Amino acid sequence: MxxxxxxxxxxxxxxxxxxxxxxxxxxxxxxxxxxxxxxxxxxxxxxxxxxxxxxxxxTVRPVRRLRQNIAVMPAERLLAIIVGIFLGLIAAALFALPLSLLPPPFRQILPILTAFFFCYVSVVLFTMRQNDLRGILPSMRTAPTTAQAANNGSDHDPFADAVLLDTSVIIDGRITDISKTGFIRSTLLVPNFILLELQHIADSSDTLRRNRGRRGLDVLGILRNEAPVPIKITDMDVTEVKDADSKLVALARHLKCPIMTNDYN
CATH class of the missing domain: 1.10.287 (Helix Hairpins)
Structure with a gap:
């Protein structure tokens, strides 16, 4: 099709x-x-x-890439972008009338540039503060950050039954079929740095590597839409470690949860 x-x-x-x-x-x-x-x-x-x-x-390829990104984008980030664009357009509309009174070609060009400017600034500001949206919308509240989890004294651990997914098992794709069998009942947890690594692979100049990255993004989209088990993309990070594999291991140790991987190394 x-x-x-x-x-x-x-x-x-x-x-x-x-x-x-x-x-x-x-x-x-x-x-x-x-x-x-x-x-x-x-x-x-x-x-x-x-x-x-x-x-x-x-036409087709930018739309396809946009759909892949939206499918795996955390809800709070997507909402932050939408709200930022909406408020940016409102702010630009306030300047549209006075700018339209300027002589040409400024009255044709400046309103468009103003709209782009306010939308960009609003999106940047709201994405920087996207975590605050969780307090506004309870349904969007996900796992706390690493620092918050360490300071949380409650007995309930939201990650007690979570399983971390790494890049290799997502690209492999069989996790979608396994999740439908009922064999996995735990929450599937995908850190944002794993998502960024997938997007980096999908942008590779190497065709094989690029196809693997796109397959991984498609698999994440399928899991979010079709998997019977909950899947969460979290912004938890381990800033002391640089590479994604080491971050994942450190995060698993901190949360005391297993890692699902195909990487024997």
Whole structure:
């Protein structure tokens, strides 16, 4: 299905590219007093080739990447981004009227730049304070941070039955089938640094490595949507350690919970 959509989008991009560059070729030919048919044909051909090659990089693939990121994004971060954009647009709307009174081209350009600026600042501020949203919405309250867990004197341990997932077992993908059998009844816990490592692998220039990273992100999305056991993505971190594997081991020791992995090292 995705392949057919991408194919039709390539055709549409080739058609649009041919029209736009064909018009550009006609204009260039008139300016240079050159043969119009030759220039129009060459530019149209370039538009067709450019549309066939580049269209997926501006349509299907960014949308696919966005869906993967949203599928595995913690709820509080997603809410922070949405609220930031909403408030940024409201702030930009307050400046839209006075900016529209400026002479051209400022009245056409500045409102757009102002909207981007306020949205960016709002998103950055809200994502920096995303943990505060847990206190506002109780349903979004997840595990406390490492420091908070150490200072928590209550008898109930929210991670008593948790299992940490590492990158290898997520990329392997069989965890989705195992979770559906009922064999695993514990909460599946994915630290944010494991998610960042998956995204880094998915951005790799190596095709095999990039496909493995994307598969891992897809598996996380399936687990969040279909797994009968709860899965949580937490921002708990071990700042004293740098690499993800060592962080995971240190976090498992602190929480006293097992790690599910395919890495024998």
């Amino acid at each position: 995705n392949l057919s959509i991408e194919f039709f989008l390539r055709l549409a991009g080739a058609f649009v590219g041919a029209i736009i560059l064909g018009f550009a070729g006609n204009t260039v030919a008139k300016l240079l007093q050159a043969p119009i048919i030759a220039y129009t044909s060459i530019f149209s051909l370039l538009g067709v080739l450019g549309g066939l090659i580049l269209t997926p990089y501006f």
